[in-house]
Each structure stands twice: as structure tokens, then as C-alpha cells.
Amino acid sequence: MCALKIDFGQWTAAGEKAVNQDACAARIPVGPDLDTKGITIAIADGIGSSEVSDIASQTAVEAIVSDYYSTSAAWSVKNALSKVVNATNGWLHARTDNSWARYDKDRGYVCTLTTLVLKGRTAHCVHVGDTRACRFTPTAAEPLTRDHHAVGVDGKAALSRAIGVQAAVELDYATSQFDIGDWFVLTTDGVHEFVSEQALGAHLRSDQSCQDIARALCQTALENGSNDNVTAQVLRIEQAPDKDTDEWLRGSETLPLPPDLQPGDPLDEFRVIREVHRSHRSSALLAQHRDSDQYALIKVPSVELRDDPAAMERFIAEEWIAARVSSAFVLRPFPRTLKPQYLYAAFEYIEGLSLRQWMRDHPRPSLAEVREIISQIGYGLRAMHRQEMLHQDLRPENVMIDAQGEVKIIDFGAVEVRGVAENHQERPRQILGTQQYSAPEYFLGSNGTERSDTYSLGVIAYEMLTGDLPYGPAAAKVRQVSDLRKLRYQPLQRKRRECPDWLNAVLSTACHPRYEQRYADVSEFIHALYHGNDLGYTARRQPLIDRDPVTFWQVVAVLLSLLIILQWAML
Structure with missing residues (x-):
């Protein structure tokens, strides 16, 4: 299986300002997290009216690249990012409410935020404010964000949405399917307001690394008169999965099926006691762990299932799923101490x-x-x-x-x-x-x-x-x-x-x-x-025909009989 691989670079500078209120961060994990959580990039921009906005920006991006990976691997990217961003927003808002800025939120712990997660072959973007993210292909540009601006009475555009301003924050969410050779560029307004799309495209078409391009974008913005902090993040897709991959398949799909097991036969760290159930999909065996003497239910896929890749994925997933649900009312996996030599699943045994x-x-x-x-x-x-x-x-x-x-x-x-x-x-x-x-x-x-x-x-x-x-x-x-x-x-x-x-x-x-x-x-x-x-x-109230159809038709028959008798009497 091909894993996702990118070339990445980022650059940030204070520019003409004394303090850099921008912040950026990225995390490119290795191992299972790359499949289940993906690559994360975050960029934030402070608000000039606040003297502590740089703290908010740094807090926001650090929360994304750390807390996101602490969320459940079963969660969707949208749900996981929303949980992290909303928690960060709540913390920053509470800190503002307990400071001098409680009556003037623009002076508090507030910032804009754009987050990009690359997982499989899909880019997920969560956004609030006027930082931007855009995907570039050889032939087109696809914006993943829109600026949250409102025009005031003076005709000037002002930021209408940001992290930390309100107790709850409204987030934009977008997805985009990418391919090898695509680019993603994230910038703060100090860059994208002073670098044209043509100039940006020229940088992407150069032979420079992503790190050099990010630095060049910031320098171009400053040369064009940017009086704000400047931050740019640039990445290029170098390798993408050949197909959608799942963590639980890693290594399991190459394991052989167990031999035809009989009572008393060993299976890794277990000893088979008897067969419990058999179907066209799998067989279930009662087994005993050789060290703890605890009973376990062993599920072995049928030989026919081996010819159905989708069914095999679902079989391999069962133990992974059980391990991620903590409930007394859901079957638990049996804790293993040895690396399995055969393909099977082990669960707690329920006597009932x-x-x-x-x-x-x-x-x-x-x-x-x-x-x-x-x-x-x-x-x-x-x-x-x-x-x-x-x-x-x-x-x-x-x-x-x-x-x-x-x-x-x-x-x-x-x-x-x-x-x-x-x-x-x-x-x-x-x-x-x-x-x-x-x-x-x-x-x-x-x-x-x-x-x-x-x-x-x-x-x-x-x-x-x-x-x-x-x-x-x-x-x-x-x-x-x-x-x-x-x-x-x-x-x-x-x-x-x-x-x-x-x-x-x-x-x-x-x-x-x-x-x-x-x-x-x-x-x-x-x-x-x-x-x-x-x-x-x-x-x-159900109609009589639904509640008691026999009675309904008996009543209809009686009424019709009475109607016929009445008609005869009137002749």
C-alpha cells in the first residue's frame, strides 16, 4: 500500500509590526495515525486591536496539531476538528471574559483559524475568519475558504467571525479530492492581499521546494507593501494511496487462515475447546488462554470469505471496532499478548x-x-x-x-x-x-x-x-x-x-x-x-380497517344490507 507523502514548507515573519501575531503549525505523523487521522496543517492570524492575540493564535494551532490526534480514530474528521476547535474557542472566550477585555472582545484572546487535514485522498478544511486555504491543480484553483467579513457603516470590511469572540463559534467545513501533483496553499491576509494569483502561480511553477516557496510568498508580500504580519504554508502531494486504506488492514491481510482446528489444538496463545457456531461467513470457537486460563471466543473467517475483499475488510475490522467502544453492553475484544500468526479475531466469551x-x-x-x-x-x-x-x-x-x-x-x-x-x-x-x-x-x-x-x-x-x-x-x-x-x-x-x-x-x-x-x-x-x-x-387513532379489518368489513356488510332493505321498503 502506498502511504500519503507530501513536500511541505511554512514561513512566518512579523514584517513591519513589532510583534508577530500570526501562528502556524503542522503535523505529519508516521504509522497508524497517518491512516486514521491524516496530516494536519493549521494557520492562525491575530487581530490588531488585541495585545494578546498572538497568544490566541499560538494556542489555536497548537491545540489542532496535538489534541486532534487524541480524538477517537473512529470519528469523522469534521467531528474531531469541530470538537477540538470548539473546546479551544471556549477556553479562549472564558479567558477573555475573565480579563480586561470582557466588554471589548476585540481586545481579548481572539484570532482567525484555518485547518487542513489530508486523509486518504481527501482534504478536509475547517475555517473561521479571513485566513485562506486553496487547492491548486495544473489547470485550476479551488478556494476552500471564504472570508468572514461584514461591511460597516463606513463602507469598510471588518472581520465578522473569529475564534474566542463568542461562547460558541460557527465553523465552515469543506472537502476536496486531491491527486498527485496538486498543491495546497494557506496564507494570512498579510500575504494574500498583496500577492496576486498570477504571482502565486509563478512561484508554484518554479523548481523551488515548498519551504522556499513559502518564504518567497512572504517576501513578495512585504515587497508589495504589506504592513501586516506575513505567514504562508505550502504543500505538494508527492504520493497518494493507491486505494483507500484502513489501519486495521495493515499486515492483517497477509496473514494465512488457521488450519482446520479441532478440540485441543493450539492457536497462538490459545487452546481450542470446541466449536460454538458455524456459518457461511465464519466459525466461532470456544478457546482458553494458555496463561490466564480465561475463556475466549475465537472467530475464524471461512475459506469462501477470502475471495471477497470487502467482506474480509469487515471481518478484520470487527476486533478493531470492539476495542474502540467502551461499554458494558458491547462485546469486548480479548486482550492478546502475542503477535498473531494466523488471521482470526478474539473476543470475550459470554456464557449465555x-x-x-x-x-x-x-x-x-x-x-x-x-x-x-x-x-x-x-x-x-x-x-x-x-x-x-x-x-x-x-x-x-x-x-x-x-x-x-x-x-x-x-x-x-x-x-x-x-x-x-x-x-x-x-x-x-x-x-x-x-x-x-x-x-x-x-x-x-x-x-x-x-x-x-x-x-x-x-x-x-x-x-x-x-x-x-x-x-x-x-x-x-x-x-x-x-x-x-x-x-x-x-x-x-x-x-x-x-x-x-x-x-x-x-x-x-x-x-x-x-x-x-x-x-x-x-x-x-x-x-x-x-x-x-x-x-x-x-x-x-388508527382507522378501524387497520385496527380490526374483520370488524370493519362486517360493519360495511351490515350497513350495505340495511341500505338495500331501506331501498326495497321505499319502492
Whole structure:
């Protein structure tokens, strides 16, 4: 695999001013961080009316190139950068509010900021203020930022948005696909207001290094009369990944499959005890660690899976995903002490039964039992959603219940990780989950959201109570938007008359055909499941034909008979 490689240079100078209030920084990591987080470049510009703006600028760029790499590898670049910038903004704003500048924010800890992250073959730009970032190809220039200026009553443009001015900051976000040979240039206004696009292009076409070009841009600006600080960052794409790469594939794709394992056979640091489960995708084995004597669940991909690269990626990803979700309700990976010699995944072993088996053993569970299980599944989903992960295959077979009644979500073969999915934007959409539990938007070709997992959880809750699916098999047959209107939710009372109307309303909201009508967060669904009656949930009155079609047609037949008799009587 080819790793991302750039030529990079930056230059900053105070110019005619006594203090340089600009700041710039970059981080070009090696190893896994290059794949999962990418290369980061940041540039900031202080405000002339502030005597401490240089502190704000330096703080902002240092936070970007350090704190960004402390965020979860599962997060999207946009989310990770937004978290870091908003935290930095809050800190600078609080410092201003506790200083002499609390009534005049322009004198406080404020600055502009532009950040560029190169990950895979995509450039992500987060921006506020009037620093600039632009991508240059051999034939065109693509601005990634716009100046945040407002024209005052005097007709002059003034900065309208900056870091540290308000408690919350509004950020611009843009992306751009790049290729080998492309350039990116970041500048402060002391440079781009005094260097024409033609002059900049001439510098990029020279044979100089990026470091020399950055210095030349600043010198050109000063020669053209710039009376401000000058800062420029220049980078050129020297090498780009041949394809989108993922950290978990590094080295794993070359490992051989284990031999046909029998009870008692060794597997690295484990000893196989027995086979637990086998499918066309993989086999699951109960094993014991040779040093700790702890039990582990070993998953081995099937030979047929080896011929499907996408499926192999998802298999290898499962252990990586499990390691990045901290929740008692999500399956954990088994800690390994040796480098594996074969391709397999190791997880904690759960001695219990699947939710599907539990449902067979408890065909008419109480509402309290359903609440307890659904809430635990919901807590696990919420932990995954905080890591910007969608399970996408939530079903009774993928939920385990141990002897103490504790629930764990298992099987991460269909999980979408936003921080990884943004590297695979050109891949066609696939429905990876089981159709009966997949939200209708998947069948319409749309991307899933957290509400899609909520739909699956709502369907499971409905099935636990009734033994059926809320729309029968019809939900899996949706292929166009008009099909959504044809779906008919079957009221709970048809199967269990004792179910209250408020519970029917809660479940019909959780698994509504249109995602925008569902709960925005799984925690809202859990709360409504416990407090729906107190919150005043009332079911939308279903037409009689939906609630009881037999009675409906009996009433219609009686009315028609009465009408015929009345007509005869009038003859």
C-alpha cells in the first residue's frame, strides 16, 4: 500500500509590526495515525486591536496539531476538528471574559483559524475568519475558504467571525479530492492581499521546494507593501494511496487462515475447546488462554470469505471496532499478548443465550422484562453512536444475554465507522443488515443514521411483545419513496390487548417508516419506553380497517344490507 507523502514548507515573519501575531503549525505523523487521522496543517492570524492575540493564535494551532490526534480514530474528521476547535474557542472566550477585555472582545484572546487535514485522498478544511486555504491543480484553483467579513457603516470590511469572540463559534467545513501533483496553499491576509494569483502561480511553477516557496510568498508580500504580519504554508502531494486504506488492514491481510482446528489444538496463545457456531461467513470457537486460563471466543473467517475483499475488510475490522467502544453492553475484544500468526479475531466469551433463544423461551414477556433488555441494548448503541459508529445489523441473533441477565451487542461485521467511511465515498451502498430489521431508508439507497439503529431497536421491542414484525415483510420490499405510504403499522393491541395506547405510540414512533419522524436519539426512545405514560404519549387513532379489518368489513356488510332493505321498503 502506498502511504500519503507530501513536500511541505511554512514561513512566518512579523514584517513591519513589532510583534508577530500570526501562528502556524503542522503535523505529519508516521504509522497508524497517518491512516486514521491524516496530516494536519493549521494557520492562525491575530487581530490588531488585541495585545494578546498572538497568544490566541499560538494556542489555536497548537491545540489542532496535538489534541486532534487524541480524538477517537473512529470519528469523522469534521467531528474531531469541530470538537477540538470548539473546546479551544471556549477556553479562549472564558479567558477573555475573565480579563480586561470582557466588554471589548476585540481586545481579548481572539484570532482567525484555518485547518487542513489530508486523509486518504481527501482534504478536509475547517475555517473561521479571513485566513485562506486553496487547492491548486495544473489547470485550476479551488478556494476552500471564504472570508468572514461584514461591511460597516463606513463602507469598510471588518472581520465578522473569529475564534474566542463568542461562547460558541460557527465553523465552515469543506472537502476536496486531491491527486498527485496538486498543491495546497494557506496564507494570512498579510500575504494574500498583496500577492496576486498570477504571482502565486509563478512561484508554484518554479523548481523551488515548498519551504522556499513559502518564504518567497512572504517576501513578495512585504515587497508589495504589506504592513501586516506575513505567514504562508505550502504543500505538494508527492504520493497518494493507491486505494483507500484502513489501519486495521495493515499486515492483517497477509496473514494465512488457521488450519482446520479441532478440540485441543493450539492457536497462538490459545487452546481450542470446541466449536460454538458455524456459518457461511465464519466459525466461532470456544478457546482458553494458555496463561490466564480465561475463556475466549475465537472467530475464524471461512475459506469462501477470502475471495471477497470487502467482506474480509469487515471481518478484520470487527476486533478493531470492539476495542474502540467502551461499554458494558458491547462485546469486548480479548486482550492478546502475542503477535498473531494466523488471521482470526478474539473476543470475550459470554456464557449465555442469544436474544432470539430468549424470545423463544419467553413468548409473552412482561413490559418490565422488555424494558430492561431494550434499555441495555440502547445503552450499547449509544456508546457506539458516541464513537460515530452505526451497528446496521441489530437483530435478536446479534444480542447475547448472560446468566445474570446482562445484555451485550455482538457481531460488528456490518458496522459503519464514520471516520473510515469518509475514505470510501466512492464505494456503492450495500444493505449489510438483515432485511427484516433494516430501516426503510437503506432500501431507498440512502445512508444510515443513528435513527436507523433506533428503528431496528424499535422493531425488536415490538417483536418481543407480539412475536411479529410491525409491518410484516412489507418494510423489506420498499424500493421507492411512494412505498413508504403503503406501509401499515400493526397496532400492538391486535396481539396483546393489554398493551396501553401510550406504548403503542412510543413503538410506532421508534419504527416510523420515515426517519425524520423517529426519535432523534436512542436515549429518547429508552426514556419514552419508561415514561411514555407520564409524558402524555397518546396513540394516533388508527382507522378501524387497520385496527380490526374483520370488524370493519362486517360493519360495511351490515350497513350495505340495511341500505338495500331501506331501498326495497321505499319502492
